[in-house]
């Protein structure tokens with residue numbers, strides 16, 4: 630059973646009903662957890678004391694900020710969140726002109742094995758529960774104010790934990806909760822086709838981003854082992870269904886690696902893949918990790934690649950580098966601290 634503070638409104642109402650309470654008590658409790666960001670039932674003054682004592686035996690989940698790293702170059706902050714089993718997960722908070730956006734983890738570790746990513750080095754430890762995702766947002770909100778948008782791109786593959794991710798998104802979107810619109814949520818996947826299809830055939834209008842990284846099947850397989858299971862043809866068929874059903878464009882994350890995916894043939898193939906699809910191509914110069922021996926292209930090469938994409942009619946941006954001085958790439962901080970703590 631999910632903890633009280635990670636149940637959808639209708640499930641929480643049912644939990645309270647099963648305890649012999651009117652359903653509006655479930656609503657009050659939901660608002661306390663997700664609108665007021667309450668953590669301790671003792672401070673939930675809308676509920677009678679006798680009911681609070683009754684509920685005291687049912688579990689609540691918690692997430693704490695264990696470490697904060699503030700960039701000296703910009704307003705980016707990186708966090709290590711501590712879970713109840715002492716595991717650590719990472720998150721990044723970025724300040725934009727429209728407000729804060731936050732990168733959220735969905736699993737402790739990851740089993741997808743992308744060669745350029747530190748989060749996967751020790752495999753998957755476990756899935757995060759819905760509150761362990763909500764708590765990342767609530768804790769930063771308490772300190773810095775409302776978060777405008779989120780991207781599920783921290784450690785973990787969101788579609789590998791889709792059931793909990795959907796509960797998390799539903800609670801976050803609820804008008805009685807935080808609330809954050811589905812449209813301000815972006816789910817980034819390495820290409821799990823069954824999950825993409827599941828997203829295509831439901832009505833939450835969340836944004837979808839694919840970690841593309843190469844338009845060539847063989848090169849992609851060399852970077853991302855999961856590509857051997859779902860090839861590009863199958864992935865694009867699923868993405869087309871997502872666009873057809875929900876009318877939404879797909880974002881393509883493209884980590885630029887010198888000599889690997891920034892060649893002329895990559896440009897030509899990208900054009901074939903994206904030109905006639907609703908798309909946004911996001912170029913990310915490689916943030917090297919020790920175990921991955923490839924190089925980031927020089928700035929001039931990054932700009933050239935972008936210009937060529939524009940000339941071909943692609944909708945392209947270079948991701949603004951934020952928090953470059955705080956080791957902000959995926960998984961590196963968590964790995965360092967967990968090693969120090971012997972986890």
Ligand code: SF4
Pocket residue numbers: 739740741742743746747748749783784785786818819959
């Ligand atoms: S890039 Fe994402 S999917 Fe790939 S290993 Fe890292 S966390 Fe997992």
